[in-house]
Amino acid sequence: MDKIRERVKIRNIWTKNRIAVPPMVCFHWSDDNGYVTDKNLQHYRDIAAGGAGLIIGEATAVSKRGRLHETQLGLWEDKQTEGWKRLADAVHRYDVPFLVQLLHAGVSGIEKEADCPSDYILRDSNGELRARGCGMSLSRVHEVIDDFVQAARRAQLAGLDGIELHGCHSYLICQFFNRNINRRDDIYGQCREKFALDILEGIRESCGDDFVAGIRLGAFEPALEDGIQNALTLNGKADFLDISYGFAGESFSYSPEGYPFSDAIYGAQEIKKWMPDMPVFGVDGITDGEMAENVLLHAGIDMVDVGRGFLVNPAFGNDILEGKDCGKCLHCRPACRWSPFLNDGTVNCPGRNLFLRNQK
Template structure:
């Protein structure tokens, strides 16, 4: 048995191997009311059938105002539950564990004005400091979306605290200039994330996975370690380590064979006891095996590799060649519409 194929326990669930499909937004695959227009059960079901142990469904909005783009799947009302029920059933039929990422985009959200941890100068829309009453509502929205995810039969949720979205805007001292209980010291800047984790846990119970998408170098690598330990203590079951607002300033040792985001994942792995996933630019089975062999991470998130080849995990486990991502230039065509990806037409 290679290390990719070793099972791992997260909460009450046994993940059959170490490969995760990270949350990858399917742009233009939903309408403006949060409903899918392209079958997500088929999309994620293919990757589950291809052997992937843990599927994280793409960023799903906790409210209409929280959306990253207008055509984004939602979990802000009960009518959204059936589309996630279909995803859950399809993935469970293939013995994959499946959770959904919950997001509030903050200053990156649609609409005008938008709200962030602090007032921010934007070119095309006004960004205001989020008042306390709105923060209370955001917490309620995360909890309500998590409850809907559980009703849909999903195995957990991932709370999005990376990529410069709302929770990342609160943890970052570059963005957060508040003077109240959510600003100033590190403990205050991370308070909102910890409150959301606690309130979600109280609402969904102990047997539901809570993953946190941790944005690294928000505000520094040393403070990331502190925050990671706090998240573990608050009830988070697994950390999915990705880019934060200050990620460009990370220094990587010369002998480390991966990029700065993967490196910070390995740093976080060393300071917590819960499972940690590394992500970003990991496309080859040999890369995943290297990270696991050297005890640098517990789980490996393979993004574009799984878009290019739904059978990536089974092929990696069995030593078979994978269909490689074409690395389209000047940018990934999937970021416009998944159907534009050259691999999509090959797989249809």
């Protein structure tokens, strides 16, 4: 397992190894004000101590209106910076670079009449109305771009190394990318990548050269060809591409029959072929060190994201590097869909409970 131990340069930072912990929301620990709590602090300290090569902090709202959940962390006001400074200090103590994922949920958030590139009706799996997307005016588009830039500036003030834009999984930036949702006839519809590009440009102007700004992008938005096109437009503008899935229900993921890893990893592999100099991350279903190493070698990507593995075992990174039992996610998806951590701090994760029992 040599590849996984290597460090990767992303703009002005070096990762500790090739394992990134991707953003994972920990709802219920904060409240309606979106402030960092001691539980968040303990959580990030544990995974930093546990061998992560890079940590991308959970999806964090750039405005109250753009939230995905009422108890989501935020960076929409200056006072929230203090809590993020505590997180950054705790993570940096282990020499792990620390980014935060910035999110506006658009039609996939808590608002029933929500910001969206164009009018759009979002339905749940039973066909019931979940939210109504209201096409944003040009001035509203500019306001939201500024919300992202201001949130990035706060992250920088807090001492973080950079940000990742949440540009996939059905949220606002992804809604702009996806032609099934973005039917605008102005410049933000003629060039669907412009929304993300303007945010990145604003962050670069506001935060300067020594601040990482990458994006989590759907490989299939709605199809792989679109994902590749989006990635090519962002090449040279974003500092890394963290490749995942597109807008649920409005995108079509796939991989060739017999492909040994997830569709998202296949998408990352195909995107990487077009941009050898761009750090590209892949994700989904990596459960142990051997698999992580094989993904790096086979897909030719730069970093592997391990999410649920670190929820099962916060020392996942150290354990795979030392060849120890790292535990296993049992893929009981509903249990950790919103958060594996309950309000009282207990863990609702069968994989983690099993791992802890086996350690005794």
